[in-house]
Each structure stands twice: as C-alpha cells, then as structure tokens.
Amino acid sequence: DYDTDLGFKELGEKMHEMNQRNAEIDMMKEMENYRKEYIGNVSHELKTPLFSIQGYIETLRDGGVEDLTIRDKYLQRIDSSVERLLNIVKDLDMINRYESGQIDLKYSIFDINLLIQEIFDLLEMEAEKHLMTMQLQTTQSQLFVFADKQRISQVLINLISNSIKYANREEAQIIVSTREGTKSIHISVEDNGMGIKPENLPRIFERFFRVESSRSRKEGGSGLGLAIVKHILEAHKQTISVESAYLSGTKFKFKLGKPAVNGKKNKTNATA
Ligand code: ADP
Numbered sequence: 001d002y003d004t005d006l007g008f009k010e011l012g013e014k015m016h017e018m019n020q021r022n023a024e025i026d027m028m029k030e031m032e033n034y035r036k037e038y039i040g041n042v043s044h045e046l047k048t049p050l051f052s053i054q055g056y057i058e059t060l061r062d063g064g065v066e067d068l069t070i071r072d073k074y075l076q077r078i079d080s081s082v083e084r085l086l087n088i089v090k091d092l093d094m095i096n097r098y099e100s101g102q103i104d105l106k107y108s109i110f111d112i113n114l115l116i117q118e119i120f121d122l123l124e125m126e127a128e129k130h131l132m133t134m135q136l137q138t139t140q141s142q143l144f145v146f147a148d149k150q151r152i153s154q155v156l157i158n159l160i161s162n163s164i165k166y167a168n169r170e171e172a173q174i175i176v177s178t179r180e181g182t183k184s185i186h187i188s189v190e191d192n193g194m195g196i197k198p199e200n201l202p203r204i205f206e207r208f209f210r211v212e213s214s215r216s217r218k219e220g221g222s223g224l225g226l227a228i229v230k231h232i233l234e235a236h237k238q239t240i241s242v243e244s245a246y247l248s249g250t251k252f253k254f255k256l257g258k259p260a261v262n263g264k265k266n267k268t269n270a271t272a
Contacts, residue, residue: 041208045088045222049081056081084220091224095207098231105148105235109259112145112152112185113138116176119156123164130164132172139179145256151232152256156189158225159252163191165219168247184258190251196244204242205230 056074064070097103113136120127120134127134145152156176163174169192177188196204196211203209208223210216216223233240233254244250 038207042092045208046085048217049084049088052081053078080220084222087220088222088224091222091228094228095224095231098228098235103151103231103235105151107146108149109144109146110149111142112178112187112256113141113143115149115153116156116178119153119160123157123160126161127164127174130167130172131170132164132167132174134160134174134176137175137177143178143180143185144259145185146259147236147256148232151235155229155232155254158229159189162225163189163193163250165216165221166193166250167191168194180258181255184255186253186255188251188253190249192249195246195248195250196242197246198244201242201244205240 056078060071060074064074116136120136123134160174160176171192173192175188175190177186177190179186200209200211204211205226207227210221210223213223230240236256238255238257240252240254242250242252
C-alpha cells in the first residue's frame, strides 16, 4: 500500500513537471514565432526603400546621369528613400527602448496650448500641401501639464501628421481640443478624414499595422507612429482611446497630469 502511494505521488510530481515543461515550450514557441514575424516585418519595411534606391541608381547608370533634369529628379528620390530608411530605423530604435524600459521621462511643467501652437507652426507646410486647416479649441488660454515635453510633442506630431496623411476631402480639418478636468488635462485630436473601419480599429496601435499599406508608405509611414504614441503615454501612466467613423473622421483622446498645487506630489522645488 505504502509503496503504491509513493508511486502515485511521484507520478503526480512527474506529470506536474511535464506540464510545466510543456507550458515553457509553448511559450518559447510563441516567442520564436513573434520574433520571426517581427524580423519579417522589419526586413520588409527596409526592403521597399532599398529596392527603390537600387532602381534609381540603375536608371542613373543607364544614361540618366547625362540628363540634368533626370539626374536631379532621381537624386532627390534617392535622398527621400534614404530619409525614409533613417526614419524607420529611428522609430525601431525608439520602440526597442520603450519595450525594454530604457526610457527615462524628463518631467516638467509646461503650457500644452503653447506646445500645440508650436506644433501647428511646424506642420503648417505639410497641412497646406493637403489643403488642411488646423485649429485649437480650448477652455482657457493657458493649460499647464506635468509631463515630458519632448515626448508629448512626439505624440501630438504623430497624431496630427496622421490626420494630415489620412485626409480625404477638400475642406479637411483637424481640431485639437484641450480642457481641464478635475484630476487631469484632457486632450483630443479630431479629423474629418477617411476614418478607420471598426474591424481595424483595435489593431491600429500594433507595430507595423496599417489599414492600407500602399497609401501609408506613399506618405512616408512606417506603421510605427501609433505604437510609439501608445508607449509614450504608457510611460506617463496614461492611456489613449480612439473613436472613428469610416469615411467621416477619427478622434483620439488622452489625458495628462496637472502640475500639483503647492505641498502635494509632483512638487519640483523642494525646500530643505
Ligand atoms: P503609419 O506610419 O502607417 O501612419 P501609424 O502607426 O501612425 O502608422 O498608424 C497605423 C494605421 O492606422 C495607419 O496606417 C492608418 O491606416 C491608420 N490611421 C492612423 N491615424 C489615422 C487617422 N487619423 N485617420 C485614418 N486612419 C488612420
């Protein structure tokens, strides 16, 4: 009796060990698949501009270099393909740093409305090219937040440039709104562009996900912009939400912390 019991106990332990081992193997397989998919995506992204460059060089070699107009045109194209490659590599590097927790935020107090105006100035040319207007709607002329200014400016640039890229009408417009809530500052970026189909909406924050890859590529997109936005806001312990109506527009919403009033947390100048 005693022996049999011990046998069962050992058998149970063995089975438990085996189950654990199987779970580990499943996880390793999953990670391996993920890694393969990731490398596949990266190399695909890099291949497109590289093949273009190769093609432009070939054209130049085949006599294009003799004709000044063709030469300039193709050099210009090579230049933009190289810029695209650099942007992809920069974005990848950024994502890698977020995912391995290597990003230190530099918190400060700044006026979000002023930052939005600065970004409008920065993107003005791009917006004009697409005949778009950009507008800030706010409840107060100044609204102070406590966040990493440079990273938040990246968030706004990515969202607003997407609204510019995915516009689909003549009177295209972007409205950025800010208002003060009880605990935080609420910010939204809304456009009246092409919108996103409901089935694609849950996936847009994934790396490399694009609804229409040809359009996104043509506009210089790497499919990484929203993944970076999500990471930056996560690092600020915030989330981002999106609502969209296909063919009529999209609205992204997020919050940022307010600077604390004297004596509460987030105090930047301590007295000894
Ligand atoms: P991309 O570099 O392709 O723009 P993003 O990560 O910034 O990559 O966006 C992912 C996808 O989400 C885009 O390819 C596009 O299909 C969709 N998208 C993002 N913003 C908008 C928007 N404002 N209007 C319509 N579609 C959008």
